[in-house]
Amino acid sequence: xxxxxxxxxxxxxxxxxxxxxxxxxxxxxxxxxxxxxxxxxxxxxxxxxxxxxxxxxxxxxxxxxxxxxxxxxxxxxxxxxxxxxxxxxxxxxxxxxxxxxxxxxxxxxxxxxxxxxxxxxxxxxxxxxxxxxxxxxxxxxxxxxxxxxxxxxxxxxxxxxxxxxxxxxxxxxxxxxxxxxxxxxxxxxxxxxxxxxxxxxxxxxxxxxxxxxxxxxxxxxxxxxxxxxxxxxxxxxxxxxxxxxxxxxxxxxxxxxxxxxxxxxxxxxxxxxxxxxxxxxxxxxxxxxxxxxxxxxxxxxxxxxxxxxxxxxxxxxxxxxxxxxxxxxxxxxxxxxxxxxxxxxxxxxxxxxxxxxxxxxxxxxxxxxxxxxxxxxxxxxxxxxxxxxxxxxxxxxxxxxxxxxxxxxxxxxxxxxxxxxxxxxxxxxxxxxxxxxxxxxxxxxxxxxxxxxxxxx
Numbered sequence: 001x002x003x004x005x006x007x008x009x010x011x012x013x014x015x016x017x018x019x020x021x022x023x024x025x026x027x028x029x030x031x032x033x034x035x036x037x038x039x040x041x042x043x044x045x046x047x048x049x050x051x052x053x054x055x056x057x058x059x060x061x062x063x064x065x066x067x068x069x070x071x072x073x074x075x076x077x078x079x080x081x082x083x084x085x086x087x088x089x090x091x092x093x094x095x096x097x098x099x100x101x102x103x104x105x106x107x108x109x110x111x112x113x114x115x116x117x118x119x120x121x122x123x124x125x126x127x128x129x130x131x132x133x134x135x136x137x138x139x140x141x142x143x144x145x146x147x148x149x150x151x152x153x154x155x156x157x158x159x160x161x162x163x164x165x166x167x168x169x170x171x172x173x174x175x176x177x178x179x180x181x182x183x184x185x186x187x188x189x190x191x192x193x194x195x196x197x198x199x200x201x202x203x204x205x206x207x208x209x210x211x212x213x214x215x216x217x218x219x220x221x222x223x224x225x226x227x228x229x230x231x232x233x234x235x236x237x238x239x240x241x242x243x244x245x246x247x248x249x250x251x252x253x254x255x256x257x258x259x260x261x262x263x264x265x266x267x268x269x270x271x272x273x274x275x276x277x278x279x280x281x282x283x284x285x286x287x288x289x290x291x292x293x294x295x296x297x298x299x300x301x302x303x304x305x306x307x308x309x310x311x312x313x314x315x316x317x318x319x320x321x322x323x324x325x326x327x328x329x330x331x332x333x334x335x336x337x338x339x340x341x342x343x344x345x346x347x348x349x350x351x352x353x354x355x356x357x358x359x360x361x362x363x364x365x366x367x368x369x370x371x372x373x374x375x376x377x378x379x380x381x382x383x384x385x386x387x388x389x390x391x392x393x394x395x396x397x398x399x400x401x402x403x404x405x406x407x408x409x410x411x412x413x414x415x416x417x418x419x420x421x422x423x424x425x426x427x428x429x430x431x432x433x434x435x436x437x438x439x440x441x442x443x444x445x446x447x448x449x450x451x452x453x454x455x456x457x
Contacts, residue, residue: 001119004094004176005040006086009033009101010053010073015227021055023101024062025231028238029262029280032225033059035104037066042108043115046094049086050101078194079170080186083179092177095119098197100170102225105237110216111171117212118173124204126151127171129216137167138198140213148211151198155191166213168198169222178209246273254293268304286321300331303339317349320356338373351391352383355398367391372398372416380405397432 013022023033030038033050040048048066052059053073060070071086083098090096097115099106110127118125126148128140138151139161151168152161174182182200190196204211216222220237223230242265243256251271253259258275265279268287277291281299285291289302292310300314303321308314312326316333319325324342332350337343341354344361352366355373360366362379368391369383381402383394394408397416402408407425414420414430421437430436 001095001175002046002091002093003043003097003115004090005043005045005048005097005099006083006090007033007036007040007048007050007068007099007101008079008082009036009059010051010056010076010082011102012054012076013102013226016231017228021059022225024055024059025225027104027225027231027235028242028260031062032104032234033063033101034066036099036101037063037068039104039106039108039111040097040099043097043111045097047089049089051082051085053082078188078192079197080183080195080199083197084183084195087176087180087183090176090180092175092180094176096174096176096179098170098172100224103169103171103222104225105223105234105241106169106171106216106221110214110221114171114173114214117214118175120212122175122178123210123212124178124201125173125212125214126201127169127216127222128166128213129169129219129222130165131167131219132165134162134165134167138170138196139164140166140168142166147205148201148213149205150202153190153192153196153198166215169216170197171222172197172200174200174204178204178207263299274310292327295326368410369394369396371396372400374398375400375402377402378404378406378422382407384409403437 009023011022016022016025024031027035037048048068049071050068051071051073053076056072069089073082073085095118114125114127117123136154138153139157140148141150141152143149182203185203186195186199188195201211223234225231225234239260242261243253243259247253249267250269251267251273253273255275260278262279263281266284268285270288271285272290274291274293276294278296283297284301286302286304288305290307292308294311295308297314299316302319305321306319306323309326312329314331317331317335319337320339322340323337328345329343330348334351335349337354338356340357342359342361343349347360347364350367352369354371357374358371360377364377364381367383368385375396384407385391392410394410394412396414399417400414401419403420403422405423406420409427412426412429415432417433418430419435420426420430421435424438426438
């Protein structure tokens with residue numbers, strides 16, 4: 001049976017106390033709603049419908065690249081009313097899976113069990129979970145035979161019902177035709193004056209359909225987000241899951257609790273990651289890569305046997321094998337290092353290419369530069385790439401030696417094997433295999449006195 005996924009994402013999220021709509025609050029660098037959409041795609045859904053409301057244009061703009069159908073819930077009258085807004089776009093012969101835009105951690109495997117339970121004999125499938133503290137959740141009421149009879153919302157539950165620890169998560173699967181019929185019969189005669197989606201359980205039971213309650217494996221799978229405390233809890237669970245996955249792949253994490261992977265991370269064998277490392281976007285680490293503490297790596301690739309020392313930032317760069325990086329090095333976008341490059345402490349590399357064996361070990365800025373093989377760039381060197389309006393390139397040939405404190409004013413070319421004297425400001429091309437230097441005459445002025453601070457009146 002074809003699958004349509006309906007994601008409810010219209011809530012305001014007042015408890016967030018934020019101008020950002022709740023479903024756009026970030027977990028691992030991605031909006032909550034994006035996590036749910038990505039999980040829906042794992043289920044090979046024929047279509048995905050997102051019901052939006054509060055901050056709707058902001059939500060749609062943030063996820064404009066997603067191939068989903070948007071359904072507006074202009075006024076919020078409950079979860080049943082929300083699903084109704086999406087149903088006109090769902091064919092009768094589809095199975096409908098209802099998800100929530102603020103419940104990002106439910107794995108596709110659990111949802112598949114829910115789908116299978118609903119598809120069996122046209123039953124209604126609901127996802128349940130046992131909670132240590134079920135406050136605020138709808139309780140699942142079973143009859144003497146253990147069959148699900150109804151769900152009572154927390155505000156409508158009596159004292160006996162509130163003791164029940166099996167709760168409804170709100171996630172549900174049913175045939176579109178049946179669900180459409182049940183939604184039309186919903187009433188809002190309850191404490192909140194809303195149309196509850198959970199009331200379809202009673203309607204399904206009355207119609208003689210079996211209600212299959214599928215238990216989630218843990219509370220973590222169904223954690224919802226209503227405030228920043230819960231957002232942090234979800235982030236912690238997500239972080240722990242990613243750390244566990246990586247360690248099972250053979251990665252050494254010095255402290256799994258102090259590690260973040262906020263996007264796809266591909267790793268080789270015997271990778272070692274120290275504390276407080278953050279991976280963002282798409283990152284690939286080769287074999288035997290070692291990452292020191294307090295490093296941020298974003299949308300980058302790092303080759304085999306490279307060592308990244310502490311406190312480096314690597315942003316959209318490609319670093320080859322057997323390189324030594326840092327500490328305190330920064331790579332800005334479009335930088336590429338060949339094998340065996342050394343980029344040391346307080347060196348910044350931007351939109352530059354460094355050839356095999358090149359070295360820039362101290363206090364240097366390489367911006368818009370092409371650096372040849374086995375070039376040595378001395379401490380304090382700057383490629384002066386910006387004239388106030390335009391960026392210009394510096395080209396340094398293979399085997400060149402750049403003395404400390406050199407200013408290379410682009411556009412400029414340093415020939416292969418050239419040597420640039422320390423302290424030089426180079427504004428013209430320097431020829432191959434020769435010493436080029438530029439220095440003013442050194443003077444000592446007799447009788448000169450250092451200024452003295454004037455006493456305060």
